Amino acid sequence: MRINENFNKLRQNYLFAEVNNRVKAYEAGGKKAIRLGIGDVTLPLPQAVLDALHKATDEMGHSDTFKGYAEYEGYGFLRRAIAENDYNGRGIDIGYEEVYVSDGAKSDTANITDLFAADNAVAICDPVYPVYNDTNVLNGREIVLMPCSETNGFLPEIPDKKVDIIYLCFPNNPTGQTAPKEYLQNWVDYANKTNALLLFDSAYEAYVREEGVPRSIFELEGARTCAIEFRSFSKTAGFTGVRCAYTVIPKELTFGGFNVGQLWSRRLATKFNGVAYIIQRGAQAVYSDLGKAQIAKNIDYYMNNAKLIREALNKLGLPTYGGKNAPYIWFKSSRPSWDTFDTFLNDAGVVTTPGVGFGACGENYIRMTSFGSLENTMEAIERLASVKI
Numbered sequence: 001m002r003i004n005e006n007f008n009k010l011r012q013n014y015l016f017a018e019v020n021n022r023v024k025a026y027e028a029g030g031k032k033a034i035r036l037g038i039g040d041v042t043l044p045l046p047q048a049v050l051d052a053l054h055k056a057t058d059e060m061g062h063s064d065t066f067k068g069y070a071e072y073e074g075y076g077f078l079r080r081a082i083a084e085n086d087y088n089g090r091g092i093d094i095g096y097e098e099v100y101v102s103d104g105a106k107s108d109t110a111n112i113t114d115l116f117a118a119d120n121a122v123a124i125c126d127p128v129y130p131v132y133n134d135t136n137v138l139n140g141r142e143i144v145l146m147p148c149s150e151t152n153g154f155l156p157e158i159p160d161k162k163v164d165i166i167y168l169c170f171p172n173n174p175t176g177q178t179a180p181k182e183y184l185q186n187w188v189d190y191a192n193k194t195n196a197l198l199l200f201d202s203a204y205e206a207y208v209r210e211e212g213v214p215r216s217i218f219e220l221e222g223a224r225t226c227a228i229e230f231r232s233f234s235k236t237a238g239f240t241g242v243r244c245a246y247t248v249i250p251k252e253l254t255f256g257g258f259n260v261g262q263l264w265s266r267r268l269a270t271k272f273n274g275v276a277y278i279i280q281r282g283a284q285a286v287y288s289d290l291g292k293a294q295i296a297k298n299i300d301y302y303m304n305n306a307k308l309i310r311e312a313l314n315k316l317g318l319p320t321y322g323g324k325n326a327p328y329i330w331f332k333s334s335r336p337s338w339d340t341f342d343t344f345l346n347d348a349g350v351v352t353t354p355g356v357g358f359g360a361c362g363e364n365y366i367r368m369t370s371f372g373s374l375e376n377t378m379e380a381i382e383r384l385a386s387v388k389i
């Protein structure tokens, strides 16, 4: 027996595990840090979701409403609610059977790689959400990095080398930047022309405020023949601890005679027994009138935090990126990211995320999230003002 030695090619710790280790060491002395590092929500679940969860839990206690194994691709009631509200209601033609419910966009963006041959070249941004890189490194695929910097507005250019799979995430994690329509259209055209696949992570689409900023890759002409989209209830509706997400695979998406949706269904049936009925009922409630109103309020709350963070950093003379259509604020400090991270943690008791943890091009940058409470966000801002950055 031999271990998958590609593990040697990964950093020893997953980024957020390393952040946690340092926070634990800081708190070991009895101090409590303010967490604006990992993008984890703090507001409790919306009441509409809670009510649906309770109701579904009660159903599980009666033999006539009890449910065993869930459907692999998700229950029709949730798949329909997603297609109607997130797509059809916004003028995008997606059928409910093209929606596949899962336990998270993190798992889906990683698990989707089961479908692809090992010799595909995979393009990812630098900096990037580490999951796209790490899973493909583990599978032994060639990674083509696409540098993102102030110079290109954090919008990666199409690589010179032919690539087969491209991960894009907009609104972006970690930079918080969004991509204009014409820019995304170039990627769709490139993918269609070169027989490449776009993996589009739009987990943060609910944070888009500005008119005209695309929220879905399927707003672009031609995307149905080259793209898969990943979305999540985590950041939209506070499901980070509940777990529910979905992936959209258009029926037309085929490569080498294989239908990608059918392959994904086959994979789900082989390795997954579906998301719990109770959780899917909770997710369905996100689309009720009450659910929509409560979620909008929570997102407003986080976006107000984002504004406060941006303004405070700008006042300190630090230009910021993101935070306008995304819950992440990205800014440059004059020192290596981990040094700044340690200073923020040890001198101010504020947890951030070091940009270099997302890739070499993230060096010197820091990411802050707006997912804290208003009180903690204000306290963190005040403390950071007195720290040497």
Ligand code: MLT
Pocket: 037, 038, 039, 040, 106, 129, 173
């Ligand atoms: C992040 O902080 O980048 C995200 O919360 C991580 C995740 O969604 O897995």
